[in-house]
Amino acid sequence: MKMDIFKEMEKHGFEQIIFNYDKTTGLKAIIAIHDTTLGPALGGCRMWPYETEDEALFDAMRLAKGMTYKCAIADTDFGGGKTVIIGDPKKDKSEGLFRALGRFVQMLKGRYFTGTDLGTTGMDFVYASRESDYMVGLPEEYGGSGNSAEPTAYGVYMGMKAACKAIYNDDSLIGRKIAIQGIGKVGSILVDFLVNEGVKDITVTDISEENVTKLLQKYPFIKAVSAEDIYEVDCDIFSPCARGGIINDETIKKLKCKIIAGAANNQLLEEKHGDMLHEMGILYAPDYVINAGGLIQVADELEGKNKEKRKERVMKKTEAIYNILLKIFTISREENTPTYKVADRLAEDRINTIGKMKTNYIPK
Numbered sequence: 001m002k003m004d005i006f007k008e009m010e011k012h013g014f015e016q017i018i019f020n021y022d023k024t025t026g027l028k029a030i031i032a033i034h035d036t037t038l039g040p041a042l043g044g045c046r047m048w049p050y051e052t053e054d055e056a057l058f059d060a061m062r063l064a065k066g067m068t069y070k071c072a073i074a075d076t077d078f079g080g081g082k083t084v085i086i087g088d089p090k091k092d093k094s095e096g097l098f099r100a101l102g103r104f105v106q107m108l109k110g111r112y113f114t115g116t117d118l119g120t121t122g123m124d125f126v127y128a129s130r131e132s133d134y135m136v137g138l139p140e141e142y143g144g145s146g147n148s149a150e151p152t153a154y155g156v157y158m159g160m161k162a163a164c165k166a167i168y169n170d171d172s173l174i175g176r177k178i179a180i181q182g183i184g185k186v187g188s189i190l191v192d193f194l195v196n197e198g199v200k201d202i203t204v205t206d207i208s209e210e211n212v213t214k215l216l217q218k219y220p221f222i223k224a225v226s227a228e229d230i231y232e233v234d235c236d237i238f239s240p241c242a243r244g245g246i247i248n249d250e251t252i253k254k255l256k257c258k259i260i261a262g263a264a265n266n267q268l269l270e271e272k273h274g275d276m277l278h279e280m281g282i283l284y285a286p287d288y289v290i291n292a293g294g295l296i297q298v299a300d301e302l303e304g305k306n307k308e309k310r311k312e313r314v315m316k317k318t319e320a321i322y323n324i325l326l327k328i329f330t331i332s333r334e335e336n337t338p339t340y341k342v343a344d345r346l347a348e349d350r351i352n353t354i355g356k357m358k359t360n361y362i363p364k
C-alpha cells in the first residue's frame, strides 16, 4: 500500500520532506524535517539498501520525529530532522555521492544539520562538508567533535544511577548485577565506567565474538552469554546497547531485571511494550533521554564554543541526564503513567512553552 504522504505529515506534525535526486551520481536521498520550533533541525544521515521508497520514507519520518523529542528533552535549541540515502553502504558510496548530498543540504541554508548514522562514517561527511556548511560530527582532525560514543556511554551510566536512586534510594552501582546486550562502541565504554565505579557482576553478550574476546581479555571477571540468553539473566539492570525493537512480545516475558537502561534507539518495538513494562514494575529509562550524550556533543559543536573545554562541558551537560530521568521517574510514579509517556509529555511541554515565548514581538 502506498503511503499517503501529506496525511502522514499532518498526523505527525511534519514541516517539510525533501526528495533529492542527483543525475550524475544517482544519489537518492530523503530529508525529513519534523519540527523547527526550538531551532534548526538536527539529525544524522542513514544509508541503507531499503527495498521500497515507502520503507525509506517511513524510516526518515520516524527517526526525524524522534530527533525532535530527543533535542527537546536534552535541553538543546534544535529541532528534529533526518536523512536517509537509499543505497548499499558497502557498494554504493563515492566522493560524488556525498558531495551531492552536501549540496542538497546546503540549499536548505541552515534549516537542517546532519552527520553520521547507521551506514555512514565521519569521512563521508568530510566529502559532504566540501559542499556544505551544515555538516556536524566530523572527525576531530577535521575540526569536528569526533566520536560520540563516550558521552553516550556516560549518559547511560548516569541514567543507570538515576534509576537505582529511584528504585533503591541509592545511586551507587556497587553490588548491582548488570547485563549488557552489545559491547560495540558505546557498550564497551559503558563497561569501563561500571568497572571504574567497582561493579563486579557484569554479564555481556555480542554477536561479534571478537568484541567479547577483547572485553574478557581486559576484564576476565566479566561473564559472557549467548545472544538469546541475555534476556533471562537474573540482574538488576538490563542494558540494551545493540539494536532497536528488542523489547517485544517474545523478550518481555523472559526479563528478570528491575531496570532497563541502555543506549539503543527505539528499544520498545511498540508503545504497548512500554505500558507492559510499567505494569510489570520494570523501570524503563526512555531511550532517547538516556542516550542523548552524543546529541549533546553535536549540539555543543554547533554552538561553537571554546573547543579546548568541549569535552569537559559536554560531559557536564550529559550528567544532567541523571536529573531529567529522576524527574521522569518521579512523575511516572506519582501519576502511575509509563515513563515513555512522561518523557514525551515533558518534551512537548518544552517545545510548546519555547514556541509560544518566541511569538512575543521584538522590534527590529
Ligand SMILES: NC(=O)c1ccc[n+]([C@@H]2O[C@H](COP(=O)([O-])OP(=O)(O)OC[C@H]3O[C@@H](n4cnc5c(N)ncnc54)[C@H](O)[C@@H]3O)[C@@H](O)[C@H]2O)c1
Binding pocket: 148, 149, 150, 152, 181, 182, 183, 184, 185, 186, 187, 205, 206, 207, 208, 211, 227, 241, 242, 243, 244, 263, 264, 265, 291, 292, 294, 295
Ligand atoms: N554511538 C552513539 O553515540 C550512539 C548514540 C545514541 C544511540 N546509539 C545507539 O546505541 C546502540 C549502540 O551503538 P554503538 O555506536 O555502540 O554501535 P556499534 O555498532 O558499535 O555496537 C553495537 C554492537 O551490538 C552488537 N550486536 C548487534 N546485534 C546484536 C544482537 N542481536 N545481540 C548482541 N549483540 C548485537 C554488534 O556486534 C556491535 O558490537 C545503537 O542502537 C545506536 O543506534 C549510539
